[in-house]
Amino acid sequence: MIEVTGLTKRFGPKAAVDDLSFSVKKGEVLGFLGPNGAGKSTTMRMVTGFLPVTAGEISICDISMINNPQEAKRKIGYLPESAPLYNDMSVQGFLKFCASMRGLTGSARREAVAKSIETCFLESVYRQSVGTLSKGYRHRTCLAQSLLHDPEVLVLDEPTDGLDPNQKLEVRKLIKNLGKEKAILFSTHILEEVTAACTRAVIVDQGIIVADGTPKELEAQGGGSLYDLFHKVTTFETPAA
């Protein structure tokens, strides 16, 4: 479903992502772990077609994101890191707009909006203005827009960021459920989420994959603790003196 080969992104002389390769199959939830600035968001922005690549190939459901971005983008639902929304719209209005942008019209659009409102527990706020929502609801509204067109591939950049413990639990459950039918790539720096929601995980540091495996394999590599592995393989950023 997602095939990434030799992905590289340079901003000037600095390589944010360096020759990264991984794949996510249907029914798989790949956790993308790494410290801040490891290149997680940059990778996701390239996979979703927002950022052009410096080198490498991205294929979504066998469609090249480089050569045929319009078609490849149809297959993806994306939740950006900051969960951006149009604050002047209502939740329902925003989701309708996003559904239209995905080419849905009429009853298909109505049904898609209703379903995503239900899936992301937005019933109590769907008439409310987006600008007045709490952080948790904003995140879920943005997650809802990524599910509207029932995509085969989901790319979620820190989907549980800013949620309270109950909401985190719900979103993890949701990811796990959606992962049965879809290919999901999601980034996080909360290590518990790997065991809670992922079928496989990679740890990225300074744009390079430094560990790859199922949660159990990774724990074994870290001597029984994912934390220890994370500490071992990632660079610890010390504050500038």
Next chain:
Amino acid sequence: MNMLTIFKRELTSYFTQPTAYAIVIVFGFLSSLLAFTLGQFWNVADASLNGSFFVYHPLLLMILVPAVSMRQWADEHYTGTIELLGTYPIKLRSAIIGKFLASAVVWALALALTFPMILTVNYLGDPDPWTIFSGYLGSFLVCLTFLAITTLVSSFTRDQVVALIVSVAICCLLTMIGWEPVINEVRRTGPETKEAVELMTRVGIFSHFFDATLGRISYASLIYLGGIISVCLLGTNLALKSQRA
């Protein structure tokens, strides 16, 4: 299809926030105020409205037009919604044109709602409707030109205030360079400025605006204004794409 969706969203956004109402009211008030004070509406007895009403439009538009569209792309950068637009299966140009057309409609409405001036001249005299139509056409062309300039500027920044200040500066320059008092000052300095005066007249927006208001808009003016609009919109496309590279 996507262009229409973005057009509708933008247009709704202008009216769910106070922007469109503020612009319509402020423009209507200031354009009438200038017509009755500086324009000496009662003394000039000009039924075409050219000398008393339309002539002040570029001076108002150079400040008010950027205020409408300063947020067009700056806000997309600031809120990060550009990342959503960039990952939807749409062409960037349809988003640019959709947004541009929505702001153009707001300005068409602001111009249309100055109709009490037309009712007044119709009551007082017997104006030529085509001359008045030409006046509106001239003003609308200036609106489109300034909107396109603001669109381009707003694509470079995430700060609406910066977009406003830079756009107003460019629009003021384009307006003032061809404004009669400025031209006269340059002309006064001596005969050697003849070429400079000619260039300023051609580059400035006023000569093209007057051609349109007098109903004799030339191909040269259309190409000039259309050229600025096209270059700015194409530039916006390039700027937005290159920022991601």
